[in-house]
Amino acid sequence: MTSDSSTAAHCRYPLGMEDGRIKDHDITASSQWYETTGPQYARLNREEGDGAWCPAGLLQPSDTQYLQVDLGQLTFLTVVGTQGRYARNSGKEFARMYRLNYSHDGQLWRSWKNRLGNKVRKRGANDNAYVSVIKDLHPPIISRYIRLIPVTKMPTTVCMRLELYGCPWHDGLTSYSSPEGQVMMPPGYPIASLNDSTYDGAHERGKLSGGLGQLTDGVTGQDDFLVTRQYHVWPGYDYVGWRNGSLGSGYVEMEFVFDKQRNFTSMKVHSNNMFYRGVKIFSSVSCSFKPRLIANWETEPVEFRTVLDDRNPSARYVTVPLGRRNAKALRCRFHFADVWMMFSEISFQSGRMGMTTPSTKDQPDDGNTPILIGCLVTIILLLVVIIFLILWCQYVCKVLEKAPRRILEEEVTVRLSSSSDTIILQTPPVPPRVSQMDHPYERVFLLDPQYQDPAGLRNKLPELSRSCTPHQCFQSSVPHYAETDIVSLQGVTGSNMYAVPALTVDSLTRKDISVAEFPRHRLLFREKLGEGQFGEVHLCEAEGLPEFLGEGAPLPDRDGRPVLVAVKQLRADATNNARNDFLKEIKIMSRLNDPNIIQLLCVCVSSDPLCMVTEYMDNGDLNMFLSQREMESTLTHANNIPAVSLSDLLHMSVQISSGMRYLASLNFVHRDLATRNCLLDRRLTIKIADFGMSRNLYSSDYYRIQGRAVLPIRWMAWESILLGKFTTASDVWAFGVTLWEIFTLCKEQPYSLLSDEQVIENTGEFFRNQGRQVSDFSYLIYSFIHLYTGGKNI
Incomplete structure (x- = not known):
C-alpha cells in the first residue's frame, strides 16, 4: 500500500454502521440500559x-x-466517528472521552495508543448530543473486532452512536517479528531514534514479536530519513532501522504470520537509500516459507539480489518476487549493503491458493466401492446440469448486454447511476441509492475539485518579459496557463491520455465507441496501481474476458491463469466536468488501434462508478524495468544481475517511436511521454499508456504549480513550459528525453543536478538562445527527430 503521505489519506470509506451493511448481530455490548438502547441502535446519524x-x-x-463491532474480516481502520443520543431533541447524553481496544480473533485484545502513547481520546469525542465528530486514527488499526469504551471523570450517564471508516486489509498479515530498531547518532546531525514506536506486540530481549506497528501503518518515509510526516515526533520516526554488525550477523531476520495460507507473488519493501549518510537498500534477501505454523521451514528459500544505486538517494519500493509459493508464514533475511538499513513499509501481494489433489493411497477401502461409484455418478450428473444452466444464463445475459444503449452527448447533463447496481471496484461495496431516506455511500472528506490558477509560473522568470516585446514573445495575452489547459493536463485519474483539438472531441458520437459494456461484477479487485485527483487505477482480474471479447482480442496468452486488466475508475465524488472528460477519453481511446498503444478493451458506464478497462502488461513500466538492470556484460552474467543489450534498447526505442508516430498521424498529442508511461509485457513489447502521474512512485517527476496542477517539466519543451503550447513537436522533445532515459537505463532523472526552479530558469535560456544552457539535451533530442518523423521538418 502506497500513497503521497499515507494510505490512511485514501482508505477512509464508511464500513457500514450507518447504512446497515454491518448487521445487528455483529454489534454487541457489555450492557444496555433498556431494550431500546441496545447496541443495535448505535448507528451514526440514525434515530x-x-x-x-x-x-x-x-x-x-x-x-x-x-x-x-465485528467487521467480519481484517480491516485497515483509519477514522472513527461518534455522536451522542439526540433522540429527536429529547436526549442529552454523550461521551467526552473514549478508548479503543481491538482484536484479530476476538480472544487477545490490545489497547490502541496514539503516536505519543496516549490511550484516551480527549479531543476525539463529543461535546454535545447531536453533532457527529469524525477523527483520524494516528496510527491506524488493523483488526477485525473493535471495542469503543467511553471514559468519564465523574459518574454520569453516557450514550453513543458510531461509524467506522477504512477498507479491507488484503495483505492478511496478522503479525511480524523483528529485532528492535536502533538509535543513530551521526556526527553533525540530530540523533535519530529508529525504533518501531507503535508496535503492539511483545518487546523482549531486544526483539519484537506477535504484533504490528510502523511497517504496516501506511506511512512511507521520505528521502531524508530525519524528516518526518508526523507532527511532534522525533527525527527518524517514520523508519525502523538497524546498524550493520550490531545483530551479530550481516542481515536482519524478520518473520511474517498471515491469517491463512496464501499463494505469494511478491513482497514490497519501502527502503531508504541516503547512501551519502551510510544508508542503502538491502543488497539481497532470502525468504523461507512455512505452510503451517506447526510445520518446519521449507528447505528451498527464494533469493533475490537487488541492483544497488549510488547515484539516486531517493527512498523507493523494492519489489521482491516470491515465486507463487504457498505459505502461512515467511521468514526473510535482509542483507546489509552499507552501514545502515532502514524500512518504513512492508506489504505483500498474494493470490488464490492452488488446489491440491489427495493421494489415492490415502482413500479408505471399506468394501463399499459400488455405493461410492453410484454416489459419484449422481453428483457428476448434477454438476453437469448445473454447469449447463450457468452457461445458458451467461449466454442470455451476454445477448442482453450487447443490446444498444443510448449515450447522451457531453453537452447534456449525464446521469449514469443505477438503483440496482452494486459497486464492485470500490471497497467495501456501495449500497444502492433508492430514495432520499437511504444514506448515500460517500467519502468522509471530499477532495477539492478545483484547481488554482497556475499563472504564477510566469513569475519564475521575471526577466523573461524584459528580454523581448510582448508581441515578439507572447503575442499580447500569451504566455499564460489557461485553466482548461492545466485541468486537461492533470486529467481524470491524475494523468492525461492524449490531448486533441476541442472540435475533434466534440464531434465524436456514440458510433465512435467501438467497445462493449462489460459486466462489472466480473471484475475482481486485486491491487490499487495508482490514484489521481478524480479517479483511481486498479489491477483487476476479468472473469470470462476472452470469451466476452471473442476471437482476435488483444489479450496475452495467460496459460490458464486469470486475465489481468488495468481499470481506470472515476470517483463517485468527481465533478461533472471530470465525468465529461472521462467519457471523452473513452471515446478517444476507443478509436486507437496500434500494437504500441495501450488498448481499451471494454467499459462499465451504465452505472457509477464509470470505468474503462485496458490491457495490463506483466513487466510493469519501462522505468522500473530498466532501473533494475545493467548493460549486458560478462560481469552481469557472473553476478546474476538482470541485463539488457544495446539491441534490446534500440528495439524498445523503435516501438515507442512507432506508437508516437501513430498518434501524430491522428493529430493526437500525448503531453506526458516518458519511460514511466511505457509498459512492457513478457516479450518486451512496449505499449504507451498514461498511468505515470497517478502513481506515488513518480510524484517527484512532476512539478506542482500553486495548487494541484502538476507538470512533467523535465520532459517538456520550452514552448510548453513558457507558452503553454503542446503540439506534436513538443511530443518529439519528450521522445528525445525518453530516449535519453532508455540509454542511461533510467538511473537518474533528466537534469538530476538541477532543482525544479533551475530547470524552469534553464528553459528561459533555451528561449533566449544565449548559449548558456547547463545541459546539451537539445543536441541529443534533435538527433532523434529524424528517427521519429522520417526526416520531416517540425
Whole structure:
C-alpha cells in the first residue's frame, strides 16, 4: 500500500454502521440500559429505538463498559466517528472521552495508543448530543473486532452512536517479528531514534514479536530519513532501522504470520537509500516459507539480489518476487549493503491458493466401492446440469448486454447511476441509492475539485518579459496557463491520455465507441496501481474476458491463469466536468488501434462508478524495468544481475517511436511521454499508456504549480513550459528525453543536478538562445527527430 503521505489519506470509506451493511448481530455490548438502547441502535446519524446505545446505570470512572463491532474480516481502520443520543431533541447524553481496544480473533485484545502513547481520546469525542465528530486514527488499526469504551471523570450517564471508516486489509498479515530498531547518532546531525514506536506486540530481549506497528501503518518515509510526516515526533520516526554488525550477523531476520495460507507473488519493501549518510537498500534477501505454523521451514528459500544505486538517494519500493509459493508464514533475511538499513513499509501481494489433489493411497477401502461409484455418478450428473444452466444464463445475459444503449452527448447533463447496481471496484461495496431516506455511500472528506490558477509560473522568470516585446514573445495575452489547459493536463485519474483539438472531441458520437459494456461484477479487485485527483487505477482480474471479447482480442496468452486488466475508475465524488472528460477519453481511446498503444478493451458506464478497462502488461513500466538492470556484460552474467543489450534498447526505442508516430498521424498529442508511461509485457513489447502521474512512485517527476496542477517539466519543451503550447513537436522533445532515459537505463532523472526552479530558469535560456544552457539535451533530442518523423521538418 502506497500513497503521497499515507494510505490512511485514501482508505477512509464508511464500513457500514450507518447504512446497515454491518448487521445487528455483529454489534454487541457489555450492557444496555433498556431494550431500546441496545447496541443495535448505535448507528451514526440514525434515530431508531431511543436513539443510541446506552450502557446500564451511571458510568463510573473505574467502569469498563464497551460497544463491540465485528467487521467480519481484517480491516485497515483509519477514522472513527461518534455522536451522542439526540433522540429527536429529547436526549442529552454523550461521551467526552473514549478508548479503543481491538482484536484479530476476538480472544487477545490490545489497547490502541496514539503516536505519543496516549490511550484516551480527549479531543476525539463529543461535546454535545447531536453533532457527529469524525477523527483520524494516528496510527491506524488493523483488526477485525473493535471495542469503543467511553471514559468519564465523574459518574454520569453516557450514550453513543458510531461509524467506522477504512477498507479491507488484503495483505492478511496478522503479525511480524523483528529485532528492535536502533538509535543513530551521526556526527553533525540530530540523533535519530529508529525504533518501531507503535508496535503492539511483545518487546523482549531486544526483539519484537506477535504484533504490528510502523511497517504496516501506511506511512512511507521520505528521502531524508530525519524528516518526518508526523507532527511532534522525533527525527527518524517514520523508519525502523538497524546498524550493520550490531545483530551479530550481516542481515536482519524478520518473520511474517498471515491469517491463512496464501499463494505469494511478491513482497514490497519501502527502503531508504541516503547512501551519502551510510544508508542503502538491502543488497539481497532470502525468504523461507512455512505452510503451517506447526510445520518446519521449507528447505528451498527464494533469493533475490537487488541492483544497488549510488547515484539516486531517493527512498523507493523494492519489489521482491516470491515465486507463487504457498505459505502461512515467511521468514526473510535482509542483507546489509552499507552501514545502515532502514524500512518504513512492508506489504505483500498474494493470490488464490492452488488446489491440491489427495493421494489415492490415502482413500479408505471399506468394501463399499459400488455405493461410492453410484454416489459419484449422481453428483457428476448434477454438476453437469448445473454447469449447463450457468452457461445458458451467461449466454442470455451476454445477448442482453450487447443490446444498444443510448449515450447522451457531453453537452447534456449525464446521469449514469443505477438503483440496482452494486459497486464492485470500490471497497467495501456501495449500497444502492433508492430514495432520499437511504444514506448515500460517500467519502468522509471530499477532495477539492478545483484547481488554482497556475499563472504564477510566469513569475519564475521575471526577466523573461524584459528580454523581448510582448508581441515578439507572447503575442499580447500569451504566455499564460489557461485553466482548461492545466485541468486537461492533470486529467481524470491524475494523468492525461492524449490531448486533441476541442472540435475533434466534440464531434465524436456514440458510433465512435467501438467497445462493449462489460459486466462489472466480473471484475475482481486485486491491487490499487495508482490514484489521481478524480479517479483511481486498479489491477483487476476479468472473469470470462476472452470469451466476452471473442476471437482476435488483444489479450496475452495467460496459460490458464486469470486475465489481468488495468481499470481506470472515476470517483463517485468527481465533478461533472471530470465525468465529461472521462467519457471523452473513452471515446478517444476507443478509436486507437496500434500494437504500441495501450488498448481499451471494454467499459462499465451504465452505472457509477464509470470505468474503462485496458490491457495490463506483466513487466510493469519501462522505468522500473530498466532501473533494475545493467548493460549486458560478462560481469552481469557472473553476478546474476538482470541485463539488457544495446539491441534490446534500440528495439524498445523503435516501438515507442512507432506508437508516437501513430498518434501524430491522428493529430493526437500525448503531453506526458516518458519511460514511466511505457509498459512492457513478457516479450518486451512496449505499449504507451498514461498511468505515470497517478502513481506515488513518480510524484517527484512532476512539478506542482500553486495548487494541484502538476507538470512533467523535465520532459517538456520550452514552448510548453513558457507558452503553454503542446503540439506534436513538443511530443518529439519528450521522445528525445525518453530516449535519453532508455540509454542511461533510467538511473537518474533528466537534469538530476538541477532543482525544479533551475530547470524552469534553464528553459528561459533555451528561449533566449544565449548559449548558456547547463545541459546539451537539445543536441541529443534533435538527433532523434529524424528517427521519429522520417526526416520531416517540425
